[in-house]
Amino acid sequence: MEREIRIYPDEVLKKEAFPVDEFNAELRELVDDMFETMYKRKGVGLAANQVGVLKRVFVLDLNAGKEKEGQEKLVFVNPEIIHMEGEVVAEEGCLSLPGLWKKVKRASKVVVKAQDLEGKEFQLQAEGLLARAIQHELDHLNGIVFIERLSPLQRRLALEKYKKLKRNYERKMARR
Numbered sequence: 001m002e003r004e005i006r007i008y009p010d011e012v013l014k015k016e017a018f019p020v021d022e023f024n025a026e027l028r029e030l031v032d033d034m035f036e037t038m039y040k041r042k043g044v045g046l047a048a049n050q051v052g053v054l055k056r057v058f059v060l061d062l063n064a065g066k067e068k069e070g071q072e073k074l075v076f077v078n079p080e081i082i083h084m085e086g087e088v089v090a091e092e093g094c095l096s097l098p099g100l101w102k103k104v105k106r107a108s109k110v111v112v113k114a115q116d117l118e119g120k121e122f123q124l125q126a127e128g129l130l131a132r133a134i135q136h137e138l139d140h141l142n143g144i145v146f147i148e149r150l151s152p153l154q155r156r157l158a159l160e161k162y163k164k165l166k167r168n169y170e171r172k173m174a175r176r
Contacts, residue, residue: 003037003051007166008097008145017049017056017141020077023119027057031075031117034059043095045133047140050096058137062129074124079114079138082123092136092146099165102158104149106135 006012020027030053038046042065047058060074086108093101109127112134116122126134136146147158 001033001036002040003033005037005041005046005050005095006052007169008094008147008162010096012049012052012054013096013140013145014143015049015054016143017047017054020055020057020115023077023115023117027055027077028117030055031057031059035061035073038095039064041095044129045137046095047137049140049143056141058141060130060133060137062133075117076112076114076134076137077116077119079112079134079141081110081135081138082113083109083111085109086127088132090132092132094136094146096140096145097147097162097165098169100147100158100162102147102150102154104146106132106149110134112138 030048034046034048034051037051038059038061044062044064045058045060048055056078058076058079060076061072063072084107087105088108089103089105091101092104108131109125110131111123111125113121113123139146147155150158
């Protein structure tokens with residue numbers, strides 16, 4: 001079932017999510033709903049708090065919107081970055097800030113430790129878009145949206161632009 005994506009400055013986006021301690025049907029349903037919501041909105045990642053659920057869960061599919069969509073679904077429960085290296089600046093967008101794209105500095109490589117839907121721990125080394133997406137979604141779980149990674153001036157300019165984009169987005173959603 002598609003869920004409503006919380007749009008900035010919704011308060012839930014500023015809150016830190018709580019660890020998951022029950023790996024059950026409710027968690028699987030949340031993850032299924034998150035993938036459906038992400039695909040419908042043409043995103044590559046989605047954190048649980050973006051759909052109003054304060055649980056430490058995010059989903060990724062770098063093939064979203066492509067022929068291989070759904071073949072490389074990744075689920076991260078209770079994720080934690082245990083190693084970061086390098087630095088790269090690239091454009092990022094966010095389903096909670098529709099239409100806004102800004103250049104953000106991130107680590108170029110990360111190692112993340114997380115659990116799967118059964119509670120089994122795993123580690124994943126990532127670079128490129130996957131490393132960026134992991135950092136972006138983990139920020140969400142910590143109550144941080146990507147514009148907070150910008151300088152104060154860049155953030156102010158981005159928010160001015162976003163106000164206009166948000167008005168257009170709200171008009172578009174009202175017509176759905």
